[in-house]
Amino acid sequence: MQKIVIALLLLVNTTVSAQNESREQSPKQLVQDFFEAFHKQDTLALRNLAQKGAKLESVSMDAEGNTKLSSxxxxxxxxxxxxxxxxxxxxxxxxxxxxxENGLLATVTTPYSFYYNGDFTHCGVNSFQLVKFNGTWKIVYLIDTRTTQACD
Known part of the structure; x- marks a missing residue:
């Protein structure tokens, strides 16, 4: 009888643990939430999605063809x-x-096209670096490329 009770407790504990994990925000969901807040200009939500001190960088080519890195x-x-x-x-x-995703670290890469007032302006790739703090994914670094060429 004692073995049955222990087995049931382990089963319940495993089920609850699995449900909690499935409720956690995934790295993909965090990036989707980022863009939803970005489009709504919801700076409070954007702030909550990133770790304090997060960095942003952008890579592009200048008019002379030199690589330019903006921070x-x-x-x-x-x-x-x-x-x-x-x-x-x-x-x-x-x-x-x-x-x-690898433990406490995740990378989410998203190719994109950007439109301003309905007009295409540029395309590129976003690369989000995420860290899981106390069970919650946060953006710690975001780098993107920006170009007007080879945008399919």
Whole structure:
């Protein structure tokens, strides 16, 4: 009888644990939430999705064909999102998600096309670096490429 009770307790504990894991936000869901908040200009939600001190960088080519790397603090990114006028529309269309998760670290890569007031402006690839803090995924680093060429 004691073995049956122990087996039942283990089964219940395993089931509850599996349900809790399935409720956790996945790396892909965090990135989807990021873009939902981005399009809504919800800076509070964007702030909550990132770890304090998160970094943003962008890679592009200048007019002479040299690689240019631009860096920005996440807090400045939030201020720039908040300052976009209401009459301006923008959309970053994601084409797919590539997710690599390894314990407390995850990378989510998303090719995209960007539209400003309905007009295509550029395309590229986002690469999100995520860390799981106390069971919650947070953005710690985001780098993207930006180009107007070879956008399919």
């Amino acid at each position: 920005e603090e996440y807090s400045k990114f939030l201020k720039s999102i908040a300052s976009i006028p209401a009459e301006v529309s923008f959309e970053e269309k994601l084409h797919e998600f590539r997710v690599e």
